Ligand SMILES: [Zn+2]
């Protein structure tokens with residue numbers, strides 16, 4: 399299967415892919431992966447490492463079993479960073495576009511899936527926030543902010 403055929407099959411809507419598979423990809427599309435049915439924990443992590451790595455208020459991560467995860471394309475483009483001072487935490491990213499990508503924890507017991515890289519709706523919702531003690535001081539519950547469907551109106 400070529401990259402292009404995977405692209406066609408999976409990037410335009412959840413209807414075309416069976417509910418037994420979940421597909422994700424990086425921003426440039428060269429790296430893609432698939433998760434089998436079994437979705438585990440889904441959480442927002444506010445720890446300082448996740449904030450640094452995502453460049454955002456928190457990570458949104460799913461945890462799946464290594465046996466339920468496969469790279470579809472571009473696995474040779476996946477870079478990895480192993481911070482020297484962590485027990486489980488590592489990161490993976492596309493070396494072309496810099497997107498976060500799934501990484502296996504040090505020790506290899508779980509694959510951590512950055513939920514924003516999923517192309518499909520995984521049909522599960524986050525269950526909780528973790529490391530709330532480390533929340534960014536500027537974090538505000540999104541529901542408390544005005545909601546624009548696209549950009550805010552120009553003044
Ligand atoms: Zn990429």
Ligand SMILES: [Zn+2]
Pocket residue numbers: 443444445446447448449457529
């Ligand atoms: Zn974290």
